[in-house]
Amino acid sequence: MSAKDDEDVELSSIDKPSGGGSKEDWAAAITGLVLLAVALLGVIPKGWIY
Amino acid sequence: MAIKEIEKEEQPKAAAASEAREPINYGWAAVGLIIVIGLGFLTRFLEKNVPGWFEWSWVKSIEFPVYAIIVGLIGGTIITALGIREKVAPAFQTEFFIKTGLVLLGASINVSVIVSAAGPAIIQALLLVTGVFFFTWWIASVFKVDHKLRALLATAVSICGVSAAIAAAGAVRAKREQIAYAATLVILFALPSIFVLPWLAGVLGLSPEVAGAWIGGNIDTTAAVSAAGAIVGEEALQVASVVKLTQNVLIGVVAVALTLYFALKIERKDATEARAGVGKALWERFPKFVLAFIVASIVGTLYLSNLGEGATDWVKSVVNPLRTYFLILAFVSIGLEFRVKNLRQEGWRPVAVFGAATVFNILLALGLASLLFANFEI
Numbered sequence: 001m002s003a004k005d006d007e008d009v010e011l012s013s014i015d016k017p018s019g020g021g022s023k024e025d026w027a028a029a030i031t032g033l034v035l036l037a038v039a040l041l042g043v044i045p046k047g048w049i050y
Numbered sequence: 051m052a053i054k055e056i057e058k059e060e061q062p063k064a065a066a067a068s069e070a071r072e073p074i075n076y077g078w079a080a081v082g083l084i085i086v087i088g089l090g091f092l093t094r095f096l097e098k099n100v101p102g103w104f105e106w107s108w109v110k111s112i113e114f115p116v117y118a119i120i121v122g123l124i125g126g127t128i129i130t131a132l133g134i135r136e137k138v139a140p141a142f143q144t145e146f147f148i149k150t151g152l153v154l155l156g157a158s159i160n161v162s163v164i165v166s167a168a169g170p171a172i173i174q175a176l177l178l179v180t181g182v183f184f185f186t187w188w189i190a191s192v193f194k195v196d197h198k199l200r201a202l203l204a205t206a207v208s209i210c211g212v213s214a215a216i217a218a219a220g221a222v223r224a225k226r227e228q229i230a231y232a233a234t235l236v237i238l239f240a241l242p243s244i245f246v247l248p249w250l251a252g253v254l255g256l257s258p259e260v261a262g263a264w265i266g267g268n269i270d271t272t273a274a275v276s277a278a279g280a281i282v283g284e285e286a287l288q289v290a291s292v293v294k295l296t297q298n299v300l301i302g303v304v305a306v307a308l309t310l311y312f313a314l315k316i317e318r319k320d321a322t323e324a325r326a327g328v329g330k331a332l333w334e335r336f337p338k339f340v341l342a343f344i345v346a347s348i349v350g351t352l353y354l355s356n357l358g359e360g361a362t363d364w365v366k367s368v369v370n371p372l373r374t375y376f377l378i379l380a381f382v383s384i385g386l387e388f389r390v391k392n393l394r395q396e397g398w399r400p401v402a403v404f405g406a407a408t409v410f411n412i413l414l415a416l417g418l419a420s421l422l423f424a425n426f427e428i
Contacts (some may be wrong), residue, residue: 029153031153032346033342046368
């Protein structure tokens with residue numbers, strides 16, 4: 001989409017064009033907790049992360 | 051008209067807008083992800099090796115956010131020159147990376163710190179968000195900035211930058227170009243703040259806790275708050291994160307208030323109908339990753355208190371580096387996403403408004419942090 005096209009597009013009150021929406025929130029929440037569980041359960045060995 | 055109905059009414063328009071956007075090319079997105087991760091490894095490499103290459107003491111004190119942002123900015127310049135920026139940009143998921151990093155950070159923060167910091171953080175957030183929002187709204191009206199852009203700028207500078215601007219944009223039905231503009235301004239002002247505020251905190255002799263509260267209350271984007279907090283140190287990072295997340299929670303309240311304001315005052319809708327759906331809208335705007343952050347803190351606290359020294363070592367050597375990687379990916383993405391071309395469209399007035407609001411924010415946040423976190427210790 002060109003910058004010129006952008007000018008005429010109004011957002012709706014539910015439109016979240018990038019980044020700040022619920023999807024990112026839930027994805028980050030789940031990913032973070034899963035990684036935390038994996039790390040605390042000892043699946044990732046010490047010193048494995050550079 | 052009820053919020054829900056406004057949303058329904060606008061769905062065809064939003065759908066049309068989505069259709070107008072170019073579909074994501076997953077091949078190029080994968081290339082973008084490789085670029086982000088590659089630059090993340092480069093950042094880690096530089097952080098570990100550059101101090102050994104030079105004798106100067108100031109080089110040894112450079113923290114990883116500095117390398118990450120510089121690497122991201124250089125990477126962004128290169129991909130722009132190659133003409134592939136738009137194709138690989140879907141991989142620059144700053145919001146996802148920073149939120150995942152913050153959830154992991156939660157495991158290192160004792161839940162008692164969150165509980166004890168929550169009181170002053172909430173008071174600071176309420177005073178700061180209200181004060182800065184209305185100051186920005188007022189000064190933008192003095193400069194005759196468009197109503198919708200005014201709402202975006204006031205929300206962005208008072209709450210949490212790009213996410214807040216996006217939430218406000220939906221509430222007031224702003225144009226896409228106005229979001230791009232507000233987002234660019236946020237990053238333009240946040241980038242120098244990452245380096246200047248930690249330096250100023252040192253010059254002013256602020257304790258890590260007060261410095262963290264100042265940074266968390268003042269810098270607009272959550273990623274930049276984490277970067278500046280990490281430069282000051284671990285304690286400052288923890289307090290800055292709790293303060294920032296408290297402000298993030300207020301996004302929903304402000305977005306709903308703006309929706310009601312625009313429905314009632316600007317569009318002259320019926321008052322009773324406009325209030326319908328407020329509860330649902332508040333939940334929709336609530337940043338859910340904050341719940342995961344609190345869960346991680348509870349899990350981390352129980353884990354450390356039950357398993358002792360070995361557990362502390364495990365968190366330090368596995369969970370913290372994992373968290374650092376996500377923060378690095380977020381900071382690299384900040385640099386990659388930055389571009390100034392959006393600023394040319396709206397002229398100098400919104401820049402002046404944002405600048406004045408930022409100075410006001412810095413001073414008010416400094417006063418509140420010094421007052422509310424003076425005796426706070428981790």
